[in-house]
Amino acid sequence: MTTGLFISFEGIDGAGKSSHIEALAQAFRDQGRVVTLTREPGGTPLAEKLRTLMLHDAMDPLTEALIAFAARRDHLVQVIEPALARGEVVICDRFTDATFAYQGAGRGFDLGQLAALERMVQTGTAPQPHLLREPDLTLWFDLPAAVAAERLATARVPDRFEAQPGEFFARVARGYADRAQAAPARFARIDANASRHAVWQQVVQAMVRKGWLAIMVGTKTADTREQA
């Protein structure tokens, strides 16, 4: 049977992830793979309720971190692990790196305690009892906070996170950089300060380097898909 793949997209709000997630899912489908496209917080009925609370209700950093991990546990058990067991490609808009970047670096919550929660929540869900479930690859959309803020200024009504000041996103961006430095084999850095087409090319190259997509997919860009 085909081995499942777990791919996460990460980056500060406005980095441009959403523009490419569906295009990547389609590229895998074009090559005959079944794709589960999902997101965090969210991905199950319970986790989507927790997402609504997290994005709109005021709370302290510990509550925020616990809600993120509670939603993640349900998502892992109900959706991610079963899809990986079926050999599917799971593409997830954010995962645990977001908790380290937003609740850790952004809000200042203790990173050691987050690591303990990560172990508790992400161990024991996979068939291998001691495996800490993590993405096989994380596409990190790296963009200066000031550029992301310019992009978001006209884009949409801000939620609790998007309404944060520039310094918050500068800290979150550093949080992502620290996570990437700590696990370089898992991260593919995408220079998000480029045209949509150039960003898409980098996404495809990251997949080709892993041997997960054939090179021909790179001829289809997120732009051409949007126009289709």
Ligand SMILES: Nc1ncnc2c1ncn2[C@@H]1O[C@H](COP(=O)(O)OP(=O)(O)O)[C@@H](O)[C@H]1O
């Ligand atoms: N490469 C790019 N260059 C300029 N603007 C972009 C680019 N990619 C996305 N955008 C725009 O920036 C905003 C945020 O993009 P989005 O994909 O929603 O980011 P994210 O999902 O990372 O928060 C949107 O208005 C989008 O149209």
Ligand SMILES: Cc1cn([C@H]2C[C@H](O)[C@@H](COP(=O)(O)OP(=O)(O)O)O2)c(=O)[nH]c1=O
């Ligand atoms: C997964 C996760 C997301 N978040 C935040 C980051 C985002 O601001 C927000 C939702 O992410 P996202 O789905 O990217 O929002 P949008 O649909 O507006 O593009 O939740 C955390 O703070 N901690 C987490 O663990």
